Amino acid sequence: MTFTGLSYIAGQWLENNQGNVFQGFCPGTNEYLPTRFYEVSDEQISQATDAAHAAFKQYRSISNQQRSEFLNTIADEILALGDILIETTMLETNLPRQRLEGERMRTVNQLRVFADVLQQDLAPLKLSCAEEGDETRTPIPKPKTALTYLPVGVVAVFGASNFPYAFSTLGGDTASALAAGCAVVVKAHPAHPATNELMTKAIASAIEKCAMPDGLFSMLQGSEHKTSHQLVSEPMVKAVGFTGSLGAANALLKTIHQRVEPIPFYGELGSVNPQIVLQDYSQKQGGVLATQLVSSMAMGHGQFCTSPGVWFVPSEDDNLVDAAIKAIEATPSDTLLTPGILQAFNRSTTALNEHDAVSLLAKGPQTKDYHASAHLFSCDIQDFVKDVDLQEEVFGPCALLVKYRSYDELLLAIDGLAGQLTASIYGETQELKEQAKLIEALSFKVGRIIYSQAPTGVEVCMSMNHGGPFPSSTDVRSTSVGTKAMTRFLRPLCVQGDQ
């Protein structure tokens, strides 16, 4: 398989011989891959967003039925890429085949779920409503009004490295924006540039087959910050969907704040996804739970945004701790997605190792020097409350077990938590009933509260919420997963009177 290394702009693969050149990285061999990718030029970025705006206007005249078919065709074309997609991504990410096949299916299904909502003319979103007028009302007649929704325009999408399909080029943000009636310009993630190129071929083919306007989708290759910053500065961009780190999100927000026109920035960042284990549950099921938690953490080698990073467990419960130590020690080492992520992981685990209040409970084997091995640290809840640094996400296979003695201590720690995507609370029926205050406090810290289940796995459905209070996301008002994600890219219009 050969790759062009080019950006795809309004139906064309465009060269830029003057810019930065970069290569994909193969975590499995710890070496750069041979294909050269070309940084998109400033002019090409403007060209993409202008073409997207023009295509957006044309897309308006295309029925929901046709848009639905288009989304289904994109899904078909992803599958039609065949095994080369999986193989390419395995090279670029070292994620195992089974995981990637599962993620591909999720990505394809996600497109089909949005296609279904379009088939039903957005009715499942329950947005629109209408009220009759009343000419006879005094002192002022009541006007006839109807609330309808318009797509916001061009959406810029920034994919993530950890979900090369589901949260990347043709992931949730792109699918929901296209479903909402928007045009999309993707800044491809440089950790999987060849995967981006293949996915772009799939949508390019769907655009052609469904006779959609060319500018409806563009993909910009690049590894330099300035490319991202220019994209969010483009006047035609009306919303941004982003999945990535807090640092990158804050940098982009700073640029967005320079715009004359404010636009929404939907940054889905990360979190430590607190796991709260109540006393009876811990006593009865602590051992089993520990294994479940380690296996949840091991998914994607700790690189899921919902990875369970901080576990609050009763201080006296040795069952849970013993089982967790065993499970960690049985977790094989593996690569992380990029050399940058590996470096950050090593920095964070070293810092935890050196932290006075923290001790290393267990460490998995390490078979290669560029692998990350699983880590489980522990600390006392009083030390956890004192040092906010202990709340920081370690991206990779690492968790901090925090020992509490009383529910008062636990409540204090929850009150001090930063915003989280999820939290799980494990309890027997009776103790969950008794801890209403604790659950209330926890609810205000998270976007999703989970009873007695692990946090990994984000169902694509109507009642999902994937987001949460800052810093887990930059906009607590909406979800990046599930059908309601479409509402991010819609805005209300009241129509008054009769046409």
Place this chain on the structure above:
Amino acid sequence: MTFTGLSYIAGQWLENNQGNVFQGFCPGTNEYLPTRFYEVSDEQISQATDAAHAAFKQYRSISNQQRSEFLNTIADEILALGDILIETTMLETNLPRQRLEGERMRTVNQLRVFADVLQQDLAPLKLSCAEEGDETRTPIPKPKTALTYLPVGVVAVFGASNFPYAFSTLGGDTASALAAGCAVVVKAHPAHPATNELMTKAIASAIEKCAMPDGLFSMLQGSEHKTSHQLVSEPMVKAVGFTGSLGAANALLKTIHQRVEPIPFYGELGSVNPQIVLQDYSQKQGGVLATQLVSSMAMGHGQFCTSPGVWFVPSEDDNLVDAAIKAIEATPSDTLLTPGILQAFNRSTTALNEHDAVSLLAKGPQTKDYHASAHLFSCDIQDFVKDVDLQEEVFGPCALLVKYRSYDELLLAIDGLAGQLTASIYGETQELKEQAKLIEALSFKVGRIIYSQAPTGVEVCMSMNHGGPFPSSTDVRSTSVGTKAMTRFLRPLCVQGDQ
């Protein structure tokens, strides 16, 4: 009637003898009013937001039924203030009694409309949904999920000068935030400080009668910018509702952007509310329409945010122009709300008078030197398109009549329009059908599109949208009027599994 001049913070009227002292202004006599009002201190602002956060938590345990009664009690207490409220506001604004009585009724009804939604446990908002799990699904069981909504926390509200009741202390933002379950800290508008004090007495009395937590509502008096900036910087503030000018909104946004935690800023600013008169309609009903438009503009002496400021009319239509000139010349002069607004009005009308491409069509009489008289200017659509300054809102009784020759010219001008709260399009049935492209273009520029009706009058109902693309508002995603305004102050929470 004597006024304390103090801020009301968590159940107490608090003094600050070290700060700035200011007085209300009486536009009717062009003189300052005697009562002295005291700028709230920095410490008091923090005290108010901290108390609001504490009250917000307590408010959570209060049922929707009780909250509903609370909103109805606030409405009752506003009415119980009696005529002193109307008289006080007449002094501070010079708005006529009938208008203020109408606005009071609207404000009271607005509270009752939100109370109704609460009686129905928010069901009319159609937000929540739930999905059953499926343990048997392969390869992964489907979790049981439900989407519910939480209030965001403390809301800071900035009232407007032009609607001293409906968009001020106990206006739409306060009502919708309290209905959503939030606590409110109002920065009172310094153009009607005594009105603010009376309204605060009404809610203080309702808080007492309904045994609500003290910190649920605070009102900060102040006329200095720093007070507003500190309020939006407070960490406990989780959203801001604002009605006012673009300049003030941009300044507050700049401060909000310095926060560690991004928060939504709902700024409802202003617009010129384009009036598009199609050719047949103009020929048949131009004369009547002109009178309607002038009378719409005369509401609040041109100080409604939906005032019709730019009229696109067929160039050959003398009926409309003649009738408009007559109506303008019959419009009595009147005061504007503040000396600052009067100065800005005079600057803007002078600039239009001196503009090469603009001519003065008509001017109303001027009976006092501190009055504003009605102005109607005109220009050719080609000049309008060339100079974006001609799109700027003149706050006060002023409109610009823009003459077009063809629908192509009109479409070009609409494409060049900035975001607007509303636009009206006046057409006979047939020509409205023919101008679908024009209506489509117009829809993307506005928050509300109105068929053959004047823009003033914003119905408080479920299907209203009051907002629009920037710069008419800072956040196109939601409305500041109507029951859906509650959703601004709510955010999703997914509950997964069984408690």
